[in-house]
Amino acid sequence: MTRDMNPGPRALRRFVARFKDKRILVVGDLMLDQYVRGSVSRISPEAPVPVVRVTQESFIPGGAGNVADNLASLGALVSVVGVVGDDEAGRELTDDLRARRVSVDGVITDRWRVTSQKCRIVAERQQVVRFDRETAGALSHETEQLLLKRLCAAVSSAQAVILSDYGKGVISPKVLASAIRQAKDSRIPITVDPKIEHFRRYRGVSCLTPNLQEAWAGMRRPPKPGLPDLESLGRDILRALRSESLLITRGPDGMSLFNRGGRVVHIPTRAREVFDVTGAGDTVISVLTLALAAGASIFQAAQLANHAAGIVVGKLGTAVTTADELLEVLK
Numbered sequence: 001m002t003r004d005m006n007p008g009p010r011a012l013r014r015f016v017a018r019f020k021d022k023r024i025l026v027v028g029d030l031m032l033d034q035y036v037r038g039s040v041s042r043i044s045p046e047a048p049v050p051v052v053r054v055t056q057e058s059f060i061p062g063g064a065g066n067v068a069d070n071l072a073s074l075g076a077l078v079s080v081v082g083v084v085g086d087d088e089a090g091r092e093l094t095d096d097l098r099a100r101r102v103s104v105d106g107v108i109t110d111r112w113r114v115t116s117q118k119c120r121i122v123a124e125r126q127q128v129v130r131f132d133r134e135t136a137g138a139l140s141h142e143t144e145q146l147l148l149k150r151l152c153a154a155v156s157s158a159q160a161v162i163l164s165d166y167g168k169g170v171i172s173p174k175v176l177a178s179a180i181r182q183a184k185d186s187r188i189p190i191t192v193d194p195k196i197e198h199f200r201r202y203r204g205v206s207c208l209t210p211n212l213q214e215a216w217a218g219m220r221r222p223p224k225p226g227l228p229d230l231e232s233l234g235r236d237i238l239r240a241l242r243s244e245s246l247l248i249t250r251g252p253d254g255m256s257l258f259n260r261g262g263r264v265v266h267i268p269t270r271a272r273e274v275f276d277v278t279g280a281g282d283t284v285i286s287v288l289t290l291a292l293a294a295g296a297s298i299f300q301a302a303q304l305a306n307h308a309a310g311i312v313v314g315k316l317g318t319a320v321t322t323a324d325e326l327l328e329v330l331k
Contacts, residue, residue, distance in 0.1 A: 015300060016330070019076060019291075022159050023076070023079070023160075023293075024077070024160050024162065024289060024290060025079050025154050025160070025161045026064050026078060026164055027154075027170070027171070027179055028064030028081075030082040030084055031061070031062035031066075031117060031118060032059055032060075032065070032115055033062030033117075035122060036052070036057050036119065037055060037057070037058075038055045038056070039055065040124060050128060059092055060096065061100070064170075070320045071286045071290060072101050075323050078103065079102070079105065079154050080103065080104055081150050083113065083147065083170055084108075089117045108150065110139070110143050113135040117133040117134070118130055134168060138172060147170065148174065148178055151179060152178070155183060160189045160191070162190075163190065163191070163193070163202075165194055167195040176201055189292040190205050192208055193209055194208055196214055199219070199241075203241050203242050204242055204243065206292070209288065211248070215248045216233065218237070227266070230248070234248060237258070243260070244260050245258060246258040247284070247302055254267045255306055265299060280312055285305075287321075288301045289301075307326060
């Protein structure tokens with residue numbers, strides 16, 4: 001086994017030390033996550049539902065914003081290209097991202113759309129209900145053209161690109177093709193957190209990071225148990241999308257890394273306690289891409305992403321990890 005296939009903690013810690021000030025561009029669907037927290041002591045007399053006594057309310061970046069937040073918390077210099085509405089949620093989101101040292105120069109305000117927002121009602125660590133606000137459908141031609149201009153300007157100064165696709169309209173075929181072409185021309189990694197409906201469009205990216213359900217659904221296949229079927233699926237995805245690598249996240253079973261050339265590596269989970277998996281995929285793609293920008297191999301990057309995922313699932317809500325936390329688990 002080569003050193004790359006079995007990197008020790010010291011080797012991985014060196015890459016974490018290189019995270020600081022790496023220039024990463026995030027392109028995707030920005031959202032504002034709202035959490036309303038409280039306690040429950042009775043059932044409503046009006047309907048058989050719990051009455052939540054609100055004790056706390058908070059707003060944090062979600063979707064592509066959570067990817068940007070993850071990167072910034074790890075020390076990267078982050079830029080975002082995306083769209084918000086001309087509304088209070090959009091202003092809250094962009095102000096919050098600025099406060100987290102994320103550049104929002106590439107964010108477009110579209111007065112015909114609302115900012116995507118998810119509101120989660122949480123009682124005693126249990127999510128009771130979630131309600132969403134969003135504008136369904138593709139971007140207008142005018143907004144898409146402006147987005148392509150902002151994308152071109154942003155890629156020129158980036159050391160890696162992340163496509164964060166939540167199916168809200170930003171990752172259109174034109175935007176996707178332009179991002180992949182520019183990243184290849186610049187010889188920088190481009191990774192994608194995929195949407196099932198767009199799965200076949202991600203041809204030529206450096207790495208795709210679907211969860212197990214997304215991997216099966218993206219290929220229009222019913223899930224099958226067992227590693228042989230998983231390995232067959234992974235190889236078929238690589239061939240179909242012509243990507244350099246593929247990282248399938250498998251929850252409590254860890255991750256499976258597929259490389260062009262046929263190598264498959266199954267990585268066991270590092271999670272000790274699991275409180276909430278919300279945003280874990282954002283952490284995986286953030287750390288993976290940042291590690292690639294820092295010079296790590298795809299296997300070393302996947303190992304670091306696995307450690308980071310083990311940290312965030314132990315936190316409640318949309319969470320991020322820091323370089324210090326990652327260094328601590330690598331001791």
